[in-house]
Structures are given as C-alpha cells and as structure tokens.
Amino acid sequence: MKDAAPARTALGAVPEAAVARRDRTVLKAERVSVDFKVKGGETFRPLQDFSIDIAEGEITCILGPSGCGKSTLLRALGGFLRPEETGGVLWQGRYLTRPNTDIVLIFQENNLYPWLTARGNVGFGARYRMGRAERRRRVEDMLARLGLSEAADRYPHQLSGGMRQRTAIGRALVSDPQVLLLDEPFSALDVSLRRRMHQLLLKIWAETHKTMVMVTHNVEEAILVGHRVVVLGGPPAAITRDEDTRAPSLKDRYHRDFLALQKTLEDAIY
Amino acid sequence: MISESAKGIGIGIGFVALLIGLWELLGARGGVALTAVLPPPSQFLGTIAESGFKIGLGAQAAPVWDSALSTLGRVFAGMAVAFVLAILTGALLSLSKVATWCLRPVLHILAPIAPIAWIPTAIVVFGISNMTAVFIVFMGVYFVLTIATLAEIERVPAEYLTVAENLGASPAERWVSVVVPAILPGIFMLLRTNFLAAWMAVLVAEMVGLRDGLGAIIMMGRNLFNNELIMFGMVIIGVTGFLVDKVLALIGARLLWWRS
Numbered sequence: 001m002k003d004a005a006p007a008r009t010a011l012g013a014v015p016e017a018a019v020a021r022r023d024r025t026v027l028k029a030e031r032v033s034v035d036f037k038v039k040g041g042e043t044f045r046p047l048q049d050f051s052i053d054i055a056e057g058e059i060t061c062i063l064g065p066s067g068c069g070k071s072t073l074l075r076a077l078g079g080f081l082r083p084e085e086t087g088g089v090l091w092q093g094r095y096l097t098r099p100n101t102d103i104v105l106i107f108q109e110n111n112l113y114p115w116l117t118a119r120g121n122v123g124f125g126a127r128y129r130m131g132r133a134e135r136r137r138r139v140e141d142m143l144a145r146l147g148l149s150e151a152a153d154r155y156p157h158q159l160s161g162g163m164r165q166r167t168a169i170g171r172a173l174v175s176d177p178q179v180l181l182l183d184e185p186f187s188a189l190d191v192s193l194r195r196r197m198h199q200l201l202l203k204i205w206a207e208t209h210k211t212m213v214m215v216t217h218n219v220e221e222a223i224l225v226g227h228r229v230v231v232l233g234g235p236p237a238a239i240t241r242d243e244d245t246r247a248p249s250l251k252d253r254y255h256r257d258f259l260a261l262q263k264t265l266e267d268a269i270y
Numbered sequence: 271m272i273s274e275s276a277k278g279i280g281i282g283i284g285f286v287a288l289l290i291g292l293w294e295l296l297g298a299r300g301g302v303a304l305t306a307v308l309p310p311p312s313q314f315l316g317t318i319a320e321s322g323f324k325i326g327l328g329a330q331a332a333p334v335w336d337s338a339l340s341t342l343g344r345v346f347a348g349m350a351v352a353f354v355l356a357i358l359t360g361a362l363l364s365l366s367k368v369a370t371w372c373l374r375p376v377l378h379i380l381a382p383i384a385p386i387a388w389i390p391t392a393i394v395v396f397g398i399s400n401m402t403a404v405f406i407v408f409m410g411v412y413f414v415l416t417i418a419t420l421a422e423i424e425r426v427p428a429e430y431l432t433v434a435e436n437l438g439a440s441p442a443e444r445w446v447s448v449v450v451p452a453i454l455p456g457i458f459m460l461l462r463t464n465f466l467a468a469w470m471a472v473l474v475a476e477m478v479g480l481r482d483g484l485g486a487i488i489m490m491g492r493n494l495f496n497n498e499l500i501m502f503g504m505v506i507i508g509v510t511g512f513l514v515d516k517v518l519a520l521i522g523a524r525l526l527w528w529r530s
Contacts, residue, residue: 080432101438107429115451124447125437175437 026211027054027103027179031087032076033236034069046072048236049087054179057209059201061216061226061245065269069237070215071183077213078105078181101129103179104172108187111168112156118163119143119152122170129175142170146200162193166200173204182214186221194218198225219265223250223258231268241268307497311505314498325487325499334487334502338510341483344400344472345465345514348407353461356412357453360419361445370420377413385410385471393479403475403483407468411461418460422453455522462518469511484510 034047046069054060054077064070075081077089079096088095091103099105104125112121123139130138143149146166156164165185172180186194202225205212216222222229223245231241243265249257290311296302297310318325324333363370388409389402396402426449434444476485484507491499 078436080436099432099436101436104436105432107433109429111429111433113430113448113451124434125439127447128438128440128443171433171437 024056025053026056026091027077027213028052028090029054029073029077029087030090032073032089033087034072034076034081044235046235046237047076050237051087052230052239054211054213055228056211058227059205059212059214059225061214061222061229062232063216063219063222063229063265063269064232064234064237066217068232068234070232073232073237074105074181074183074213074215077179078103080105101125101175102177103181104177105181105183106165106168106172106185108184112164112171114156117153117155118148118159118167121156121167122148122174124171126174138174142174146170161189162197165189165197169200169204173208173210177210179211179213182212184216185214187216187218194221201225217269219262219269220253223261223265224253229265231265233268241265309498309501314501314505317498318502325490332482334506337482337484337487338506340400341472341476341485342510342514344403344483345407345468347400348404348472349411349461349465349468351404352408352412352415353457355408356415356419357450357457359416360423360453361449363416363420364423374417374420377417381413381417383409385467386474389475389478392475398479398481403472403480406471406475410468410471411464414464415457415460418457419453422456423449425456426452458522462515462522465515465518466511469514473507 029050029052031049031051032047033045033049036044036046038044046067050069050073052073062070062073072081079089079091079099082097090096091100096103113124116124119139122142123135126135126138140149143152146169148163148166148170151159151163154163156167159167168185169180186197189197198221201212204210214222214225227244227246229241229243229245230239231243232238233240241264243261245261247257249255250261252258293305293308294310294312297305297313318334325337363373385406388406392402392405392409396405430448430452431444434448439447472483473485473488476483477489480486484503487503487506488500491497491501491503
C-alpha cells in the first residue's frame with residue numbers, strides 16, 4: 001500500500017500542510033545577468049548576478065520601484081531573454097534558452113489577438129497541442145470557469161478590461177502549464193475589479209496549485225495574493241526584503257499585521 | 271428618427287439628381303454649346319438604347335456590359351496578384367535584414383513610377399492582350415503594397431509574437447496565425463485607396479493599346495466624333511468605379527471589423 005497523494009486539482013481538497021510547504025524549487029535563477037543595448041552603444045544591465053528560487057505551488061509576488069528590473073526578471077524566468085555570460089534560469093535541471101509551453105507569461109496589455117473572439121483567444125495555444133474535440137471541451141470548460149461563457153463570441157474590443165484579463169488568463173491556463181508568470185496583470189483595472197481578479201486568481205490557485213510569479217507595484221495586492229513577497233531594489237535588481245505572507249492575519253486588509261507589513265514594504269520601495 | 275448617415279446618403283442622391291436635372295434642362299433648351307459636347311443622359315442613353323446597348327461597328331458590336339466586365343476583370347486580376355505577391359514579398363523580406371536593405375531602395379524607386387509609364391514597355395513585352403492590362407495594374411499597386419506590408423509587419427506588437435511562441439506556435443504557424451491576420455486590414459485599406467490608380471491605369475491602357483474595355487469606348491467615340499458615345503462611356507466609368515469602391519469598402523469592413 002502506498003500513501004494516497006492529496007488530490008491537487010479538486011477545490012478545497014488540499015490540506016493546509018501542502019499550502020505551507022516550501023520544500024521544492026521548480027524554477028531557479030542562478031546568477032543571471034541581462035544586458036540591453038541602449039542608443040549610443042551603452043549597455044543597460046537590469047539584472048546582474050541575480051539569484052532567486054521559486055517554490056513549487058507557491059504564489060511569489062515581486063515588488064519594486066519602476067525600472068528596478070522586475071519585469072526583466074520575469075521575462076528571464078520564462079526563458080524570453082538570453083542571459084549573458086555564466087548563470088541562467090534552471091528549469092527541470094536544464095538552463096532555459098527559449099520560452100516553452102510549461103511556463104506561460106501573461107502581459108498587462110496587448111495580450112489578446114483582436115481578430116479572434118474570446119473563445120478563439122482562449123483556444124489559441126490549444127490548437128497546437130491537442131485534438132479538436134479535446135480542445136473544444138477544454139476551451140468551453142475554461143470559459144465557464146472564468147465566467148466568460150456569455151461573452152465567448154465577442155471580440156476583445158467588445159470586452160471589458162476585467163473580461164480581457166480573464167480571457168488572457170484562460171488562454172494561458174487552457175493547455176495546463178506548470179508555471180504562470182504575470183506581469184502587472186491587473187494594474188489597468190479599477191479597485192473593485194482588481195479585488196475580484198484577486199479572488200479569481202486565488203480560486204484558480206486553490207483548484208490547480210499552479211506555481212505563480214506575479215510582478216506588481218501594488219503592495220496591498222502583493223501581500224493579499226502572495227504566499228511570499230520579494231522586494232527588489234535596483235537596477236541592477238537586488239532583493240532587499242523577502243517576506244513570508246501566508247499568515248491569515250496578512251489576508252485581512254484591516255488587520256494590524258497587514259497594515260504594519262504594508263508600511264514596512266512601502267518604506268522599502270519608495 | 272433617421273440616422274445621420276442615412277440623411278447624408280439621401281441628401282447626396284438628391285443633389286446628384288438635381289445636377290442631372292439641371293443638365294437635362296440645359297440640353298432641352300437647345301442651342302447651348304456645352305450640351306452639344308456634353309449631351310445629357312436622356313440624349314446619350316436614347317442613342318445607345320437604339321443600338322441595344324451594343325457598341326462597335328456591324329458584326330464587331332458587343333454589349334457594353336462585356337466592356338465593363340473585361341475592364342473589371344483586368345483590374346481585379348492585377349490587384350489580386352499584387353495583393354498576394356506583396357504579402358509574400360513582405361514576408362520574405364522580413365525574414366532577412368540584408369534582403370530588406372538591398373531591396374527597399376529598389377522598391378522606393380519603382381513605387382513612384384506611374385503605372386501609365388509602363389504601358390509602352392508592357393505592349394512591347396506582352397503585345398496587345400489582357401496580360402498587358404493586368405501587368406500595368408500590377409505595377410501600379412504592387413510596390414506600394416509591398417512597402418506597406420513591410421511597414422505593417424514592423425508595427426505588429428512584439429507581445430503578439432511572444433505570446434504565440436510561448437504557447438507553442440512554430441515560426442511558420444506564427445506567420446500564418448499572427449502576422450498575416452495582424453497586417454491584413456492595413457494592407458487591404460491601402461489596396462482600396464490604390465484602386466483608383468489601378469482603375470485609371472487600365473482605362474488608359476485600353477485607350478492607347480487594347481481594343482476593348484471601357485477605355486476603348488471613349489476612343490471609339492472620339493474616332494467616330496460621337497459625343498453621345500463618349501458621354502456614355504464616361505458615365506459608365508464613373509458609376510462602375512464608384513460601385514467597385516463601395517464593394518471594396520464593404521469587404522474592408524468585414525476584414526476590419528475588429529479595428530472599429
């Protein structure tokens with residue numbers, strides 16, 4: 001008899017212990033340096049010898065002032081940039097050299113293809129990976145889970161901002177990647193919509209336990225959504241704070257612990 | 271309530287009708303020199319109707335619709351070939367920076383040459399045939415569209431391609447399912463604006479070289495000193511061009527639906 005593994009995809013079936021573990025690193029940045037050529041032959045180096053471990057099944061939020069290299073870090077984690085010299089991003093024991101379908105990046109804007117409907121956008125990646133019937137089933141299921149069934153035949157310009165971001169999330173999730181990278185996904189949304197998107201993201205996490213890395217400049221968002229909040233200074237990016245934010249008192253916007261941490265982090269950033 | 275656009279169309283039709291009425295009035299009074307050269311519709315339509323809308327002498331006479339169709343066929347064939355080849359050229363050039371550097375100046379030098387300027391060369395190479403007309407239309411549209419394709423490809427947001435690559439699309443699949451749909455509306459819009467240039471080029475080709483088509487009607491009228499025929503040809507050219515532009519606008523609206 002072997003032990004039954006906890007059912008990780010069913011909502012609510014995950015024991016607290018599984019939530020709290022930080023034992024397995026899935027994605028590891030190892031002394032990553034990234035150079036950008038700027039006009040006039042100079043180079044700009046947002047990342048220099050930067051290292052971070054991303055734990056499996058955890059939501060890591062990355063905070064930092066504008067231009068500190070946090071978006072560059074996110075792109076490096078997805079294999080979208082070619083790191084310079086030594087070091088790199090380790091994924092399943094190998095250095096990433098190009099993007100792959102297991103690590104999916106969601107942008108803040110220009111996310112959706114304007115010539116496809118919400119349904120077409122959600123199914124975009126799936127068309128390269130599965131048969132027609134399977135794709136159809138998964139797309140309809142994803143649309144329903146994200147509350148987009150009614151709007152499935154609309155084009156992006158006919159969708160609200162929240163619907164657009166939900167469609168982008170659906171497209172990323174439909175082929176079941178292992179890691180989601182989110183680059184300020186909700187910063188264009190108003191406060192109430194943003195809070196609903198936080199709930200949705202946490203619901204998705206509860207159902208799937210995906211590893212997520214989210215870059216944001218909203219401290220409140222980072223503490224409420226993240227299991228771990230990393231504050232970057234720079235450029236070049238350097239970790240100035242690394243907080244465990246899983247305590248229930250940090251999920252209450254008016255709790256003194258939450259407010260205290262919010263102040264500490266804001267002071268660290270600005 | 272009548273919508274603003276319906277009101278605009280109604281007033282437009284009314285104004286054209288008023289102009290035709292005025293024209294008829296001048297023609298009916300007689301003795302006006304202008305209407306001898308520019309006979310009003312009732313006169314030139316009457317004359318043409320007598321011959322059953324057939325144009326030409328004796329056995330060579332052919333219905334005017336044949337002329338319109340052959341002109342339209344030439345324009346559309348030339349534009350379709352140019353449209354497809356321009357996208358293919360743009361695609362190939364966008365794959366190679368060196369090819370772009372070499373060919374871009376060539377395109378920019380060839381583009382401003384009026385299609386009409388190609389007529390003598392085309393007649394020498396292709397003789398008096400449909401090929402000549404198609405070639406002239408092609409030359410009038412192809413270079414402009416290729417330049418536009420290159421510009422449109424550069425304007426495709428980098429995120430579109432990053433997302434596709436991330437989701438597992440191969441380079442060829444990225445071309446077919448991201449770049450082509452992203453650039454198509456812009457290129458089609460340019461195709462529509464270039465239709466008038468292509469239309470004029472083919473008419474001139476028909477006047478100076480080919481023996482049929484709407485342009486040839488004008489030349490026949492000139493050779494026969496037949497003002498009714500000239501006037502009829504001009505009106506047919508104007509109305510056909512107007513209709514084609516509207517059809518292209520409709521197709522464009524289908525292609526451009528997501529840009530609204």
